[in-house]
Amino acid sequence: MTMGIAEPRVAAAADTRREERTDRIVGIVQRQGAPAVLILVVLISLAAFPNFRSFDNTATILVAAAPPMLIALGMTFVILTGGIDLSVGSLYVLGGVLAAWASQYGFVAAFAAPLLVCGAIGVANGLLIAYTRMAPFIVTLAALLGARGLMRAISSEGSETFLVKSDAFRRLGNGSFLDIGYQVWLVAGLVVLGMVLLARTGFGRAVYAVGGSEDAAALMGVAVRRTKVWVYVMSGLLAGVAGAINAAKLGSGVTVLGTGMELDAIAAVVIGGTLLTGGAGSIAGTVAGVLLLGVIQNLINQVGNLNSNWQQVISGTFLALVVVAQTYLVKLRRIN
């Protein structure tokens, strides 16, 4: 017995070293893959399209990416817990309509109305998912339908478009600081807040823990249900804010937006390296994912003769590639 043990141990130590190295490399690819691709695409664009270079164009990309960024931010938290939120597209339109309608009562009301209603729907989502253990897919699908119905009800079947009455609110949509739109600053602030929340607070760790292994998290004393409720509330609130800032930009509550936005958000989060099964991922990745989709759209607009539907073909292809790569990387980590 004693003789036989020594040799495997040496081999095991070498194994461990190799495992550690593979793990580190795979980890870097998983975390930094999306930003790296984003930089690559931007560099190619700079070389190929003279117009891409202009500051105006950059500002356009950022402003266009602001609402999707907020939705994807909320979605990142939800997906990290292993859930999904399909209701955000509807909440986004609902938020926009509510903000435009409430702007007649002033700036604060224009934010409060969408926050209250979308937040309440988020609470309902979260409570149903956490306490009745219904599938997030079904619960939020119901909320998607419900919120869309609510939006149509208050806008007379979608035919009535509320105009933004508050000047202050409209300035939020059109004004800028250092030539970059206020809404971009707002979104950037919320993203940084989200990063701190996720990386440096107990709540953030709980989010990862719930997604990593719900049972283990419960046994380790994580408040699983409370964590779940909060991520759906956040997702709802952020979708509401996204709708509000979009209404501020457009000057009205447009009722025909938002279809499929939840899927774009999910795509951006997954492209950003967050596992759809939960437990691993980052907001930095999501930011890169959203910007990547935005840049691709911008490029396709620049190539004048290309139908904008090609943007979805390219995004779809991208998503498929990322998912395949993720599956492979995860397997690589497990086997070792």
Added chain:
Amino acid sequence: MLEVLDVSKIFPGVRALDQVSFRLQAGEVHALVGENGAGKSTLIKVLTGVYQPDSGELRYDGRTAQFGTPMDAQHAGISTIYQEVNLIPLMSVAHNLFLGREPRNRLGLLDENRMHRDAREILAGYGVTADVRRRLGTLALGEQQMVALARAVMIDAKVVIMDEPTSSLEPREVETLFGVIRELHGRGIGIIYVSHRLDELYQICDAVTILRDGKVVHTGKLADLERIRLVSLMLGREMSEVRREGATAFSGAATGDTGAAPVLRASGLTSRRKLHDISFEVRPGEVVGLGGLLGAGRSETIKAIGGAYPLDSGDVQVNGVDLKKPTTVRAVRAGIAVQPEDRKAEGIIAGLSVRENIALAVLPQLSRLGLVSESKIDAIVEKYMTRLRIKASSPHQLVGDLSGGNQQKVLLARLLATGPKVLLLDEPTRGIDVGAKAEVQSLIDELAAEGLGVVLVSSDAEELIEGADRVVVLRDGVVVGVLTGAQVTTEDLMSAIAAGGNE
């Protein structure tokens, strides 16, 4: 300090705990032993707030206590290390260690640097030197277990419950673990230690409580209890009462040892930590039993032969033909049929009919150009339903609606339909009623008589003794004895299992 009084817990159809009383003193290492289904896990879950007892009382620190959730128990100072490590593989080692108790900086945010530093220091005391920023899932199982232990001890535990903590540890790691246990012991922490490794129990435990069928059959100082007595209490056989003939339907006639060439020869089966150089052979018409306690490597051996458990080295031969590295496909082609231990998870498909379940494995043999002859399937299904006396309203009844015994027969029918040469049975009569049990047992006899080689794993000592012509006894993945002929008795089996670890 932690005590349960007359606690009962009833699940549909099972009395998992029946008036169980158990008392853990401060600074005591208390062994909790019993075979599968004896109620150990249920008792632990009652102690840690996962289950609520149906009746009886839980006392902690001299007061009546009630733990509504595992959290309540943890806050009260009861920590548990579960059999499968219950940490989060995707999170870093340090985060796992500190989850919920992370050090904060002045702004109330997590202080990562301090956390990593503390984690390194704490884990060094447990012999874990891996980078604490690595994902936990990339560590060896033994190291993960140490992290779990460190976590448990960190939260000011007064009671630590360890459920088979050494099952995935290497000898060196076991030493480290024992060092930690002795230290905890010195600090007056009570430890409940669940293990099937008798050597370990005698090395580290002060007291023992033995459970069987949901009842306490013995409790007291471990040093006062002989090994063989412990084993007989666990398995539920009074040595003086052991009768050679009786409770099972096996004929008892030794059918094997015909001098024929072995149909199955396993040699040198070795798999990291679980199996060490296991060799045995089975002749046609012979029933070879694999004996040993839970975790001795019986199921792993069977799975390895069937190609469903990874082997580091070792050969499997069927009728003298080497399987090379066994895979499930090669094993099935060579004529090895495995009946897995967990019928529901790995065997039958509850949502399919009896007919579909039986035909599943023979489909490749029956199909021409990918098309399957329905009439051939009907013939096979008909044959085995009659032969095995499967009681179903029709071949189209869903298997999930049948009784456990009939489900088991459907599974056997599927295996037999492939025309195997060797049948590997893992707990073929577990969880089925007495009548069906007898039928399955006599069926095994019949099959052997027809020339099949059979390997039988059973936790039921009587079934093993009376069913097998020879018994290969395993302990900790090593063959520790082979009982043949007149030696195949419950007494010999128990002494082989209990024999000291001084080889």
